[in-house]
Amino acid sequence: MDKLVAKINWSFNRWKGFDWEAFRRRHESGFEFVRRTGYAHEWWNFYEKFSRDNYYGSIITRPQKFGRGFVFFISRNPLDGKWYFVGFYSDAVMPPDYVSTGVPMRDLLPEVVVKDIETLVKSSNWKDRHLAYLSRVLSGEEYRTVFVAPKECSASFLPEAYIEVHPEDIGVGRVEGQWKITYKITRSQIERLLTETKRRHEAIGSEEAKEIVRRIDRALAKLRVLGPKGEEKKKRETQIKTISDVSTVPMSFPEELLESYEPVEFLGEGGFAKVFRARRKDDGTIVAIKIPHIDRKTSALFIKEVAAWYNLNHENIVRLYKADILPRPYLEMELVEGAEVNGKLIRNLDEYPKPVDEKTALSIVRGIAKGLAHAHSKGIYHLDLKPLNILLKANLTPKITDWGLAKISARSSLSRHYGYSPLYAAPEQLDEETFGTPDHRTDIYQLGLIFYELLTGKSPYEATSPASLFGKILQAKPMPPSRVNPALAKYDGIFERLLAKQKEERYQSVDEFIEALDSLEELNNELDELKRTKETLKRSRSGKEIQRLRREIIEKTAEIAVLRARLNDKAGLLNALEDLKFYTWKNLDDLLNAIAQVEMLLEEGIPVGNDLIERLTVLLHRIQRENDVF
Numbered sequence: 001m002d003k004l005v006a007k008i009n010w011s012f013n014r015w016k017g018f019d020w021e022a023f024r025r026r027h028e029s030g031f032e033f034v035r036r037t038g039y040a041h042e043w044w045n046f047y048e049k050f051s052r053d054n055y056y057g058s059i060i061t062r063p064q065k066f067g068r069g070f071v072f073f074i075s076r077n078p079l080d081g082k083w084y085f086v087g088f089y090s091d092a093v094m095p096p097d098y099v100s101t102g103v104p105m106r107d108l109l110p111e112v113v114v115k116d117i118e119t120l121v122k123s124s125n126w127k128d129r130h131l132a133y134l135s136r137v138l139s140g141e142e143y144r145t146v147f148v149a150p151k152e153c154s155a156s157f158l159p160e161a162y163i164e165v166h167p168e169d170i171g172v173g174r175v176e177g178q179w180k181i182t183y184k185i186t187r188s189q190i191e192r193l194l195t196e197t198k199r200r201h202e203a204i205g206s207e208e209a210k211e212i213v214r215r216i217d218r219a220l221a222k223l224r225v226l227g228p229k230g231e232e233k234k235k236r237e238t239q240i241k242t243i244s245d246v247s248t249v250p251m252s253f254p255e256e257l258l259e260s261y262e263p264v265e266f267l268g269e270g271g272f273a274k275v276f277r278a279r280r281k282d283d284g285t286i287v288a289i290k291i292p293h294i295d296r297k298t299s300a301l302f303i304k305e306v307a308a309w310y311n312l313n314h315e316n317i318v319r320l321y322k323a324d325i326l327p328r329p330y331l332e333m334e335l336v337e338g339a340e341v342n343g344k345l346i347r348n349l350d351e352y353p354k355p356v357d358e359k360t361a362l363s364i365v366r367g368i369a370k371g372l373a374h375a376h377s378k379g380i381y382h383l384d385l386k387p388l389n390i391l392l393k394a395n396l397t398p399k400i401t402d403w404g405l406a407k408i409s410a411r412s413s414l415s416r417h418y419g420y421s422p423l424y425a426a427p428e429q430l431d432e433e434t435f436g437t438p439d440h441r442t443d444i445y446q447l448g449l450i451f452y453e454l455l456t457g458k459s460p461y462e463a464t465s466p467a468s469l470f471g472k473i474l475q476a477k478p479m480p481p482s483r484v485n486p487a488l489a490k491y492d493g494i495f496e497r498l499l500a501k502q503k504e505e506r507y508q509s510v511d512e513f514i515e516a517l518d519s520l521e522e523l524n525n526e527l528d529e530l531k532r533t534k535e536t537l538k539r540s541r542s543g544k545e546i547q548r549l550r551r552e553i554i555e556k557t558a559e560i561a562v563l564r565a566r567l568n569d570k571a572g573l574l575n576a577l578e579d580l581k582f583y584t585w586k587n588l589d590d591l592l593n594a595i596a597q598v599e600m601l602l603e604e605g606i607p608v609g610n611d612l613i614e615r616l617t618v619l620l621h622r623i624q625r626e627n628d629v630f
Helices: 002-013 020-025 111-123 128-139 187-204 207-225 230-241 296-310 358-377 405-411 440-456 466-475 486-498 510-539 543-566 570-583 588-604 610-627
Strands: 031-036 041-045 056-059 067-077 082-094 154-156 163-165 171-175 178-182 261-269 273-280 286-292 320-324 330-333 339-341 344-346 390-392 398-400
Touching: 082 187, 154 207, 163 187, 187 207, 261 286, 296 320, 358 398, 358 440, 358 510, 440 486, 440 510, 486 510, 510 543, 543 570, 543 610, 570 588, 570 610, 588 610
Parallel strands: none
Antiparallel strands: 031 041, 031 067, 041 056, 056 178, 067 082, 082 154, 082 163, 171 178, 261 273, 273 286, 286 330, 320 330, 339 344, 390 398
């Protein structure tokens, strides 16, 4: 295993100006993810000494037979904090990892696996260290599993040809008390990565680059072998040729559905599904067809988990028209065309340029909130809310999609998800034992993350690795939006509640959050009126008018105090309560106690609770009554 890590070390050394040894001493790391064709995917995080005791990872449904596949090497450039695709094994093999301590692998491997190993040793041009390893397996001298690959089936790319990969593509979760981190990648995604890397090396043109191109070509050839074969492929091509516009037909559209749908356009692919624009053959309606990557075990849950989606009929929720597992699992949904922004078609909120102006952000978030409120009223929670799941109409009306799919993707061995997306995970999704079971307040937390990103263009948690990100989600206070843009200070209190670690400290319903947004608008109006009243008081000479304006100032200040409390604006609330000290003596002790309590909340970073808001409302009413006698 340390040999593979050495390869990653080598890629780090190629970053100009980078001190690998200093980096290694800080226990940072590169990582590799594995695409095991048809079986499983693996992610390893290596630490100093590179032993099994110093890494964590997981394999989903490891095959109980000898597997072949692709090993992709990914390195993080410490100079810019980004991850890059830097090399691969295209014909990697590894025996099953169910070897007991102290038992030679040879004694536990099925005979068919042993024969596979013997064949591989005889037929392939292996690297010396890999050949030695396989020989030790056959002789009963090896006790561990290692990925190996033929010389001609591996490549380390030139740095100028590296391709950036994104952290949101990593699926992470906590399973049985341990962190399980996996990356899922489809054959088409592998092909796109390799094709782009090949193009970049062709542009370089050196002899080293040409050799890498030859090895990439071998890898691409092996990928094509995995596709439809023989008569099945001819049959599929014949079916597709019957469609009117052959040039635009996506070849990856399932042939089983060609009887019912005419595929028009391939719209995109994520770790869980492919999406197509298609035309129903029976009535010509244009719809979206989603083809999930699920295994047989999960397909049994498919209809059950998406059934609730049928009951959601709201302008801010994508309509589900049909879901079936025959002739293969698929979803027929409302097609949301997207919005044109700066001449570019934007289909979902993830693609929308950020940050956006406050008016646009509030409009989008209110729409999402209304859709959530409708779902929550029926006892339906999303639990994987993120910009990618918010589709946009031409007028920027948001529509929430993929209801019920989070649980399905979490259970499928063919999906890279753990039931949520790492960048938008709530604390309770990472640690149920500490923070409780995910519920409707999880959706509220994820809505807060989307709102924050719209306003600031950033995440409230700055992290350079998945482990660092999860640590901050579980323990660190989110960065207030005012730290990004001082003009957003009025939202600090709202986000303190939206992104609270404990569910009990968040808004307890979507309606309560919408009320907070309404209160913010009302607060601005009240502040304007109070300012005008104070200006009028300065010019007043009549005693009766002064008394009237004095009572009006007390009333406005009390209303502002309540609004500040609802917005969790503790600093603004303190200022309002301090102003009221000059207008009471009967209730002064209670007012001073309230001020002390708010100061404690401000110091401890605790949101203003509904019980305190109720007590303040009663106290402020008493202060107003006290001044009615004047």
